[in-house]
Amino acid sequence: MTIFQALLIALLGYLGSIYGTFLFGTVGGWNLIGRPIVAGAVIGFIMGDVRNGIIIGAAIQALYVGLVTPGMSVPGDVNFASYIGIPLALASGASAEYAVAISVPLSLLGVAAIYSVATFNAVFVHLQERWIAEGKLKQAARIPIYSNISEFIVRFIPIFAACYFGAEFVPKLIALIPESLADIFQVLGGILPAVGFGLLIKYTLKSNRQLLYLLIGFIMIAVLHMPIVAVTIVALFIAFIDYQITSGRNAD
Amino acid sequence: MTIFQALLIALLGYLGSIYGTFLFGTVGGWNLIGRPIVAGAVIGFIMGDVRNGIIIGAAIQALYVGLVTPGMSVPGDVNFASYIGIPLALASGASAEYAVAISVPLSLLGVAAIYSVATFNAVFVHLQERWIAEGKLKQAARIPIYSNISEFIVRFIPIFAACYFGAEFVPKLIALIPESLADIFQVLGGILPAVGFGLLIKYTLKSNRQLLYLLIGFIMIAVLHMPIVAVTIVALFIAFIDYQITSGRNAD
Amino acid sequence: MTIFQALLIALLGYLGSIYGTFLFGTVGGWNLIGRPIVAGAVIGFIMGDVRNGIIIGAAIQALYVGLVTPGMSVPGDVNFASYIGIPLALASGASAEYAVAISVPLSLLGVAAIYSVATFNAVFVHLQERWIAEGKLKQAARIPIYSNISEFIVRFIPIFAACYFGAEFVPKLIALIPESLADIFQVLGGILPAVGFGLLIKYTLKSNRQLLYLLIGFIMIAVLHMPIVAVTIVALFIAFIDYQITSGRNAD
Amino acid sequence: MAKLEKKDIRKCYVNWMTFALGCQNMERMMAPAFARMMGLVVDKLYDKKEDKIKCMQRHTQFFNTEEAMGAIIPGVILGMEEKRAEGEDIPDELIQSTKTALMGPFAGIGDSLIGGTLRPILCSIAMGLAAGGNLAGPAFYCVAWLGIIIPLTWILFSRGYKFGINATDMVFAGGRKDAITRGANLIGLIVVGAISAQYVTANTGWAYVSGDMEITLQGILDSILPCLLPLLLTLLAWYLLDKKGMKIGKVFVVFIVIAVAASLTGLLII
Amino acid sequence: MAKLEKKDIRKCYVNWMTFALGCQNMERMMAPAFARMMGLVVDKLYDKKEDKIKCMQRHTQFFNTEEAMGAIIPGVILGMEEKRAEGEDIPDELIQSTKTALMGPFAGIGDSLIGGTLRPILCSIAMGLAAGGNLAGPAFYCVAWLGIIIPLTWILFSRGYKFGINATDMVFAGGRKDAITRGANLIGLIVVGAISAQYVTANTGWAYVSGDMEITLQGILDSILPCLLPLLLTLLAWYLLDKKGMKIGKVFVVFIVIAVAASLTGLLII
Amino acid sequence: MAKLEKKDIRKCYVNWMTFALGCQNMERMMAPAFARMMGLVVDKLYDKKEDKIKCMQRHTQFFNTEEAMGAIIPGVILGMEEKRAEGEDIPDELIQSTKTALMGPFAGIGDSLIGGTLRPILCSIAMGLAAGGNLAGPAFYCVAWLGIIIPLTWILFSRGYKFGINATDMVFAGGRKDAITRGANLIGLIVVGAISAQYVTANTGWAYVSGDMEITLQGILDSILPCLLPLLLTLLAWYLLDKKGMKIGKVFVVFIVIAVAASLTGLLII
């Protein structure tokens, strides 16, 4: 891979990461070029093999199609999996299966990166607060721009290094992760969203009794296997009934 | 077939058509001798082969067992299918399969007949209105009797002709309908009830928000596959809850 | 079987019967040592074969795992089935299948015993009433102790007799029950709980309209096959909504 | 002093059932049958010609319902008209609004419970009994259908009538009528939603095929919400009829065009 | 100055649990156990013989509930009786109506949650663990059952008692008690409807066979509403007991007759 | 005289979408992005430095939502801040409480409808279309995603803004805002309950094996209530965060410990 290709891929990897902002936030970043299937096409284009890029991207996409990140709970990170996994597979002429196989450990590294950034960014929070207090308002407003530096570091550098310093280096690094950890991380990925949902509940629940609403939603999926659109309709209906009760009259 | 048999079948065909009135309306007409399974027995009796009449009738019935005609949306017409299809099959000694096969084009002709009548009947509406304005009240009240003439014409004549002029004539007529139309008409039959339901909704809905009730009913069938009796019970329950809300107190 | 073993089993059988009180009522009686699986262990211990006792007990338990007795509707009695069936099977070295086979007629005898006791106990009710009126309050309070005598008689004696007088006697007795009765009793066992539920409804329903709530619960099981825990959650939710309506304001 | 006798009520009932669909038309649907029914008793209700004419004119307006469950409506209106004729203060608008309020819900309930439930059940049983050409099939259907539908419609009509004549005593205008209308309304909406999922059929045939793999649009729609197309078509019809104010005949034409276009392009298949 | 000490409450609890079903009878069901419980504390509550007698007589009336979940009721009543003995103005009717209001709902909830859910779950686990005659099965059941049921019933009883003694402060007659009764009521009705679908079994064996084709009545009933017969039988029992005022013994006889007749004619099969 | 022009609103919208997750952190989550957005217009709103500082300080508090559906919230707040700057009496607390009231519900609704529904549907279609390396897959995704998400978020933001500036006219403090908050709240809770059943995965591997027979704990749990473990874990997280007041970072640690322990003991398996 040429240095130029590696630099370009690393840049795009940063732009498509969860906290990268410069492609209209998550609209063009995390949710667009951050999707493995799109990343596959883009990386394939850079490396001159769009077709295989898409095939590998789609395979990785399948692993993460149901990924949600409620309240900072990130059960997996598609970024390294895509921007390291796909180039390496393409460069080495490896199959989609290989990319999928290394995507799990890469995702773990990605999760670690996410939490490092989210922890470090507290520094920016306090800086912003201080600047506001000091009346440096323009500067304070620029904090979310400055704070890109942390995400840039944890994304650009590893992706560039992995792409440029080659295919034989990364698998070795991955092999360092003890085999037995894999299970643990998958269990963790399964239960981690609970924390995010817990946070959403914390900021939504007004009284313990309202847990009943939560349970009704839960039953609609867990017991009745309703599609989420149907759940949302029922939720609207319940809110409508509630509105009629609360407003003490019929609303239509 | 004797002329007498053909006349009798044509008369019954008219009486059992959707807008024929003289057998206590739809009670004894459309919903009784109009049902293919009953028509089969009756035609079989006239033609001296009750057993085969019933077998053919039941086969046609199976096609139309779930026929509803909300708000003048008639996805199929069982009348020609029964009163032309069964006699022809019996007369020619053909199988139930034959009757079923020609019932689809016959049903289309029937649908055309229905919409012709419903369009033409506007004449009677305006006549009634004029007579009332002129004070000819007795006459005006007799309009729904007079208006039978249109239904009589589109039912009695074709049925009689088909039965009397024979089995070789009708299939030729049917063959005139281009093959490719069949698909279109089946698709049409599938979506046509939507218009009828749309009309019912128009006269039931009091505000856009009430669409939620519609959707709840929809979900109970589409997603939860509940039998309609259970849906009706839930509907009663929701209406009961609503009554308690509206009346501002508990109702029991 | 020694007379001592037989006496002990008969005593335990009485204590674990539905109206036996001396093991903290149903807590330690009917619902604890009254369960076939527990009875199997206990009888096995007495007869020196815990392992087979448990195996036979579990087999009988399987028949009665879903036994409810709403409002005195007892579709089956596990007591004779356990305390006669298990000892006989153990004593004769018979298989669990044998114990299961005779458990049906034994259960019928048990049901007869239950209704005899519940009918006879009216005597105690009137005695208690008289004593209260006469001011013999201490004695009146002791009625539920005294009334154990009827349950003792219908449980202790048959169990002791069956265990002590042996394995060849009981099957003969059972054979006296006409074969054709089996079906009837199973049908009866199926529909009998309806009476109990009818009684519960009688004391719960405040108006005919409230039958709707009953039907909603019914639909949740019959149509939607929800587990009862989910039904209970929905019931709580409905009661909560009702509370908001009744109290005329939102409750949370 | 009631103006109508038992036999008048019966006559009205018979004529309603007989002629409900007898002059069915694109413009006012069942209105002629309604007017006829009033015409049969208008002489008993009013003395002055002018009043008679006005009474009948009231009922030439658009009316449509399912004739069996909806038999309650001519019953109610008959009762109200009688009270009105007796001098009670029942304004024209109240009569009109009562008809309009009830016809929709009862059409929905009737189409779903009679046409969509009772009739198919009886027919299915009859088809089973008719196996091998057995007369028991049609015989069962005739007995069961008549045995259910005649008492049912008569009860609905006559109860409706009684409800109607007691109208004013029960502060008809507000209270109870509103509650009943509203209840019927909600039930009607729910069952119409339900049967439109059951009776409108629309499946798309569009699919993307590439090698062995096939991705069907219908599969995607089903994963979002089953029966989504029937629902959208129903809402479209409602939108055209209600929000766009299209005549029903025109909407039929629109749907024919849709069927032709969608069938030819394979967008909709059977 | 409360008249009852902690140990009295405990004694009442133990005696309720012990004797609830101890004098079960067709006429008043659990009434003797209730009267006994009051008899244990009546000397502490009242001084005059006359008052003591009246107190016990209050509790010889019909009473039936599920003994475990329903343990809340003797708790509540004990509290109310104590308050009454202390001079609060709690009329007889309020005590009686509270018992009647609560016994039905808690019977339904208890039969469904204890008899219909908790016990079968524990038994099923125990049966699994017992495979091959393993003592772990019965041992698990004993520990789990006692570990759940004793704390649960004690909490219900003692909370009920506290609720009862605070009765008048909370404007017991109206407000909160009514809300709780009503809530319990609705929940009771819903779960009774649910478990009657689960625990009443009735399948009809009637079928029409003609050649190869068989049409079963049960199939038709299932397409209308699954578990229709169990529902109808439950409603029949309720109708006889409530609307016809039949004694439960007589209703049992009716159901035996139904079972015999239906079984012999094949109307009902297993 | 509105202080903000159309182009300011657009600028705020673009900056919200761009930076929402740009300084994501464990302590205040999206607060820096909110403060930035206000910082862009603070000069137009206020003249006095002091007021500007106060305004920005109001928005350094904890804030978290799903950025797309939740785009309505910065919209609303922008409107309210403008009204306030124009001299309306909108207290600080009202602004703060509006943010807090809306962020939870819209996070739930957004995570479920955007992340849990829209994105997976579009991705699935794209994966289908991409079979064999077809560019149609990614192309479809890009067009569909942008074509839906940009109009949607802009509508939410700009409608929110309009709603916000009309706040006081509509007696914002009480009435309508409360109704909307409450409604969003209930919907949010229901969908969060739903997607936690869908996206939290926890299956226990414990089983009791004896000879041929195997009894799995997961089987028992499923018979009680499917997805019981995900539910309990979600409630545990909520309990720790809300009732115990734990920081989210610490709760993550707790869950990592659970995952390690449960995975090593086989209590949880994949």
Ligand SMILES: OC[C@H]1O[C@H](O)[C@@H](O)[C@@H](O)[C@@H]1O
């Ligand atoms: O749950 C709301 C919101 O929380 C955090 O801000 C992130 O994890 C977002 O991805 C998520 O949408």
Ligand SMILES: OC[C@H]1O[C@H](O)[C@@H](O)[C@@H](O)[C@@H]1O
């Ligand atoms: O939908 C109500 C009603 O509308 C029209 O009048 C006809 O199609 C009837 O068959 C139908 O019952």
Ligand SMILES: OC[C@H]1O[C@H](O)[C@@H](O)[C@@H](O)[C@@H]1O
């Ligand atoms: O139904 C409530 C209750 O009724 C009777 O008292 C007995 O059958 C109990 O077993 C049952 O719990």
